Amino acid sequence: WKEFRTLPLSDLLPETITNLQNYLLTKARNLRTGQPLKLGTYNSLICPFAQLLDYLAKEGKVSKERYYALKERIKLADVPSRKVEIPTPEQFAKMREYLYRVRSGRGQGECGPKFDVFVLTGIRTATLTAMRVKHLNFAKRTIRFTRLKGRAGEADEKELPVLDEVLEVLERHIRARGLQPDDLVFQTKNSNGAFRSAARHAGIATWFQHACRKWFATQALAQTND
Secondary structure, three states: OHHHHOOOHHHOOHHHHHHHHHHHHHOOEOOOOOOEOOHHHHHHHHHHHHHHHHHHHHOOOOOHHHHHHHHHHOOOOOOOOOOOOOOOHHHHHHHHHHHHHOOOOOOOOOHHHHHHHHHHHOOOHHHHHOOEHHHEEOOOOEEEEOOOOOOOOOOOOEEEEOOHHHHHHHHHHHHHHOOOOOOEOOOOOOOHHHHHHHHHHOOOOOOOHHHHHHHHHHHHHHHHOO
16 A cells, blocks of 8 residues: 555554555455455454554654554454364364375375374464474474564564474374475465365364364363463
């Protein structure tokens, strides 16, 4: 959006924020599909703008009065949470069995191991697809996770302990593929098609990569309240 690409702080007014929000909601288009932005996408663009205002206030670039006047104009869309059906143990087993049988497509048998790592760690897709063989430390039973999602100034990678089952799954996968230290553990970024097919096979309406994260969080809450 050319009119918002560069903007002097002196021109950053409450009206500017309102104009930006109206543009996103009425005129902006998804560059891939050409369709209007979804409300969730709108929120994902406005939230960093709110964080920018917090930074400007913290650094003394704008006065407190102006900061509150600007922050008051920021409005988030009311977007309902996307819910997924949690599979029963029997359905979960059917999904795993199906995904380990899938050999067609670009995944070339990656779907089963990916599913296991997703549900046993709860990591995001970007973190999993950035994982390289050298990030795994079998002696220490840890993995260095990279491309973590966090605020500016926070570390974007961290070495963390994982369940033994995770390392067992990855060790089998790496050995079967003959992967080298600098190789990506998984060559495909998206397995949503296979995950949806596995869900239908198990009698569940839908499933996708991020649903594994929701499943992990649900299990953690149920078992540990943490």
